[in-house]
């Protein structure tokens with residue numbers, strides 16, 4: 001993220017006191033971070049000052065409808081501004097990075113909406129959540145591939161010269177079987193099949209019944225019909241992981257299949273963009289984000305995905321941004337030190353580490369602003 005010419009740019013002075021909002025909107029939760037617009041040059045590679053971080057519920061329009069999604073987005077942005085002791089008049093730029101925004105018409109509607117929320121000359125950017133997730137792992141540089149596995153899943157890649165490709169991310173009906181929803185739906189299906197005598201017995205039956213506080217698999221039908229929202233189903237993934245960790249074969253097979261699906265999405269994107277070079281051996285960053293990929297010690301889904309991908313592309317350099325949830329601290333710093341060879345992430349123990357898609361979104365807004373101001377100044 002180096003190269004910020006604080007003081008060189010007339011815009012830097014204009015942004016003094018201004019803030020940037022980065023929003024990561026997901027199906028389970030929505031996170032908004034507030035960063036100072038006139039950021040000083042980082043003291044260490046990849047350090048970013050974060051003024052506040054607010055969390056709200058679902059903002060995926062495909063899950064809760066457009067009005068509810070926009071209400072959540074407004075609420076989380078206003079909360080982040082209040083927590084940073086500022087208000088909407090200080091906003092210089094906003095980047096909304098929201099799952100479920102796929103088509104240019106979705107983007108345009110969001111842009112029209114957000115323009116009315118903030119007075120003055122603030123700049124607005126709307127991206128699919130994969131773009132900011134990639135930026136969060138590469139400190140704002142859009143190059144490489146990102147794999148998101150939360151409620152949904154998507155693999156998205158960008159080349160140095162700006163070509164993009166994606167795989168999956170089309171929703172559970174269209175085959176996102178490596179997603180949280182996909183894993184949980186397979187587990188529920190396995191329980192019903194075992195109950196019917198159409199499939200092998202599995203401890204998932206006992207574990208899911210206990211988790212949902214119902215008394216028999218028959219009640220699953222009513223439970224599923226009562227509210228089939230993707231996030232509610234997807235919330236069962238930890239049950240599947242712990243059944244697999246305890247040696248349940250059915251749960252293990254479900255997770256292995258999901259790993260395969262996720263790895264195949266990445267391989268497809270990397271191949272289409274030749275991110276691994278002509279001989280398939282070049283290094284490329286792969287950012288892994290989302291609840292499903294956040295480390296379980298025994299059954300490490302992201303570790304297994306990386307193993308599968310590295311069999312095809314040995315040059316894959318995995319980046320797993322780490323998130324600290326200490327939201328009560330008003331001003332803290334983020335340190336990410338990427339070593340180019342291993343692209344291993346380290347963080348100082350003295351500091352909170354918080355590198356996540358919402359920060360990626362804010363960094364995108366920040367770098368768009370910087371570019372636009374350079375263009376205006378003819379530099």
Ligand SMILES: Nc1ncnc2c1ncn2[C@@H]1O[C@H](COP(=O)(O)OP(=O)(O)OP(=O)(O)O)[C@@H](O)[C@H]1O
Pocket residue numbers: 025026027028029060099129148149150151152153179180181231234235236237238241289290291292293294295296
């Ligand atoms: N320890 C865990 N191991 C595996 N999966 C987990 C774990 N904890 C939570 N999950 C799963 O992570 C998913 C939620 O992740 P996340 O919050 O990243 O998604 P989201 O923002 O709702 O999704 P999307 O990005 O698709 O909108 C759920 O499916 C949840 O069950």
